[in-house]
Amino acid sequence: MSNQVALTGNEVMAQAMRQINPDVVAAYPITPQTAMVQLFSQFVADGKVDTEYVTVESEHSAMSATVGASAAGSRAMTATAANGLALMWEVLYIASGTRLPIVMPVVNRALSGPINIHCDHSDAMGARDSGWIQFFAENGQEAYDNAIQAVRISEHEDVRLPSIVNLDGFIISHAVENLEILADEDVEEFVGDYQADNYLLNSEDPIAVGPLDLQDFYFEHKMQQAVAASNVKDVVLEVAKEYEEISGREYGLFEEYKLDDAEVAVVALGSTTGTAKAAVDNLREQGVKAGLLKIRLYRPFPAEEIANALKDLDAVAILDRADTFSTTGGPVYIDTRAALYDSDADLEVVNYVYGLGGRDIKVEEIESVFEDLQQIAETGNVEQKINYLGVRE
Amino acid sequence: MVKPGDGYKDIPKGGLILEAGNAKNYKTGGWRTKKPILDKETCINCHRCWAFCPDSSVLSEDGDVKAEIDYDHCKGCGICAHECPVNAIEMEKE
Amino acid sequence: MKLKEAAKKEERLTGGHRLCSGCGAGTVVRLVMRASDNPAVVGCSTGCLEVSTTIYPYTAWEDSFIHNAFENVAATISGVESAYRSLRNQGKMDEDFDFIAIGGDGGSYDIGFQSLSGAMERGHDMVYLCYDNGAYMNTGIQRSSATPKGANTTTSPAGEVIPGKQQYRKELTDIMAAHNIPYVAQASPFKPQDLMKKAKKAFETEGPAFLNVLAPCPRGWRSKAEEGIELTKIAADTCFWPLFEVENGEWKLNYNPKAKKPITDWLEPQGRFKHLFKPENEGLIEEIQEHVDERWETILHRCGEE
CATH class of the missing domain: 3.40.50.920 (Rossmann fold)
Structure with a gap:
């Protein structure tokens, strides 16, 4: 079952986040993503989600806290745009290198300078070799569908890599579209419960995350990451097939x-x-x-x-x-x-x-x-x- | 435990270390140039050496510090000897 | 808690870490962790402690540990603690955990300052421990905003014209107290019981707690490894490093030296201050003494000890 709604891209992404119901969201507002996190914080304030919303003091801390939350064993999300994504840059690599399945909408906006708040892809392209999976969308409907599928793709045991779900700033984020959102219970069932293999909040089996990894093993860990990246295509297609069954919408690699x-x-x-x-x-x-x-x-x-x-x-x-x-x-x-x-x-x-x-x-x-x-x-x-x-x- | 020479297929993903406290298996005793010798007769069991040791190498058992010094990990900094109020620890050349 | 009793608890930081011989960070962390009664998640900013305790595939931590980057340990532990609260509220776990973020002075006073301030303001239930050795020791003794005035570091070298670091150190403990968090304390390893007591209060505090602990660094201080703990006592006796706590806004002095010692007692045994004893730098020592005196008066005033 799905609902016809008229929503902006930001609004529908906030709805996707509500339906995914992550354990933790740590985010910082930035134009043109602002409306998304505002609406999501309203869901938190109204008790519509189980999420702990961490109102961090910067995007660097947004990604850092999201990494902490994900390593702790919870399902964690954030969202950003442009300079915010650039500020996260260092930690993007830590998220992917640590194999944390974080999902992050990015509302594409030009990078400074000079400063500009409107759409281009310089932000996403700056992160293209950061080890994150990246999806692009033609419209709000696709951005919504990508966000929900990204959870499954990122968390897939053959992948365990974070995802950026791109949507064009203003053109998609602020334009109202007629689109279909899935029933809450369908999304809940589709994304399922997240269970990390090894996680911090486990006193039976404590772990160490982010050690100093020198010449003798760093390369092996990067090789694992390369293998995971090569697994992504198949998983994207597999998840798309399943998603089509509940949504009626067909997706491929392109x-x-x-x-x-x-x-x-x-x-x-x-x-x-x-x-x-x-x-x-x-x-x-x-x-x-x-x-x-x-x-x-x-x-x-x-x-x-x-x-x-x-x-x-x-x-x-x-x-x-x-x-x-x-x-x-x-x-x-x-x-x-x-x-x-x-x-x-x-x-x-x-x-x-x-x-x-x-x-x-x-x-x-x-x-x-x-x-x-x-x-x-x-x-x-x-x-x-x-x-x-x-x-x- | 991950072993030297293990391949990428054999080790945990993402650089995680799955055995807490396994640094015990790494010996730092070889760093020492001087070795603390505890005179159990003189020791008053005040535990200052235990408290100050940066390497968890003054061992205490059931509240008794007279147990042993862990020479596998003691780096020979000499803080224990320097801080001992009764001079019960001497630093001897290795 | 008596040391004898404290020693009966499990060791949380094992031997086999690769901190330098005589490094104060090892002592400080062992004592602080001893005050925790729950399993913990320990976060570390990039720095000496981090690189030395978790060299793959070894970890010296008996608890779960996370290192993210240099400037973000407070934000990282914010995320871990938020995950914990979320999972508990959802009934997905019910175990108690302690959360501690640890940074050196570089990771706390400088590059991680924003992340630390943000985490304290948000009120996460966590302890932040700064082990302050007064410079970026991990990268080879570069000055930080915690480096004392006059110190010779590799980026504030004592030269022909400039006699070491030109600025006084930043008072991070005061700045944390100004965040109006429930518990802030400055401590020193020469008083292990005081340190453990403060750590215990910090762990038991609901909400954020901040500990600033002086940690000797024989390499960076150019001092003898065995004298590290003694130096931290001299730091307190000269009033260079006063011991105090701020509990719910109330300042309390924890150590008042019977006879306040001259600052030269603190400067002399450390090679990083050697150049200050040249005749041409005499005025500088006087200046430093005046600064310490003023600071001490301020602390006494705040603690109602006048």
Whole structure:
């Protein structure tokens, strides 16, 4: 059973947290995540959850307390955005390295400086090699569904890694959508009880967490982490199948939108994929074989599957809502090109960095990308591999 | 107990240590250059040496400090001898 | 509690840790942990105690232990304690636990100051223990805001022009008292019963308790290993490190030296102050003495001992 509701992205994520009913939430407010933790603290104040809500004095302490709570053996969550995520950076690695299955919504916002409160993915991309699983969502519905599935994925015995559930700042977090939330009891049953294997609050078997791990074992622990990361894809698909049974909504590692017979396509993540779908539809009406690959699971990167899905195209554009300032393109571009290197694909891959600091991306702009792709497909000639879309000269 | 040379498949996840207090198995007695010798006749059992030892190496049994010194872990700092009010402990060269 | 009686309780920190010979942190922690009557979760900020007691695959802790990072032990234990409260309230566990976060002066006065302040303000039921040895000893004796004025450290070296650290130390114990938490105490290992008594009060306090304990560091103080405990007595006799407690806002002096000793008694046996005894630095010792005197008067006044 599920309910039709009209909620903002922040509100629906707070609902997801209420339904997950974590033992501990330690969070610090930051725009554009604020409404999420405000609403959740109201649930705490009204006794709607069993959660101990720790009103920490910074995001660094938010992640630190969440690590403590998770290591103690409880189910623990937090949520943040932008500079808050950056402040957590040190502890992100400790959470994943200690194999703590924390779930954290991140409301994507540009990193300073200069300071900016609007959407881009520079925050999430800064954490892309931190060992956290990362999901992206097109809309509030997907963010909600990802959050609930992330609990099961993170806690899976083959994984035991933390998850970031991304949702675009303002565009998703503050926009009201019609969406479906599951019945409370369905979520309760789906996520189940969390039982850590080894945990601090066990006087029978006390443990030590976070020791000094030198040359003789650190590498082995990192190898375990690498193996866990390689297990994620299968677990994501397994959990998605189960989730479909209770929700009726289907999820994979990514979504292929009109990609089957496409000749040109864009790859994107986040809310822009909705805009890209409109562009694809328009172009299809004009007889252009356009398509979209929308990445859901960004970390670990499903390289082989993505390369497989793209390899028959003539040209593909990777849309990046963040730059790496490496002069080698945006992060998704770098990942995707690397993935295609090992496939037998023969296609041109170009990059468009767009939407930084919340700059709007319009359907027409994505259509212009498709025009470029068609030209590349026809001539085989790429004028510029890395492009900046929607910026003034 | 995790052993030197164990592979990643054999050791607990995430760097956890599952045996509390297993540092007992690590001997630090070899650090010593001087060794405390307790004269049980002179000792008044005041337990100051027991209290001050940073290495839990002055052993006390049933309230009796005259038991032994744990030479496996004593690092020979000499605090016990220095703080003994009756000079019942002497530091001898190893 | 008599030492003899205290010794009958289980040892909570085993031998086999790798603190330096004569390190005061080992003594302080052993005595503090002895005052706990429940299984504990111990948190440690990065530092000497942490690296020495949990070198994989060994732990010297008989209790559960967590190290997260340098600046966040108070936040980490906040999370552990919150998990405990949550699980208890839900009826998922019913055992009693003690929670203790331990930091050196670097992890408490400096980099972990915000995390410590936040945890105390929120009122977690935990003990925070600072073992103050007056510098970043773990990384090789760099100055902290707990380093005494004039001390020669590797980042406040005594040079041709500058005679060691230029600033007076921060009074963290006072700052913690200003948080209006139920229990704050300053202690020293030369009085083990006083230390254990304070630790017991701290563990028994409902809500946050803060202990600041002077811990000798022979390496950093350039002093003899065997003299560490004696030095902490000299620190109290010269009034450099007064022993007091603040219980529900009430200040109480715990040690009043019969004859207050000159500060040179504290400075002289420590190599880190050696340069202060050069003729050109004479004024500096006077200045330090004045500062100690003023501080002592303040403490006496607060404790109603005038």
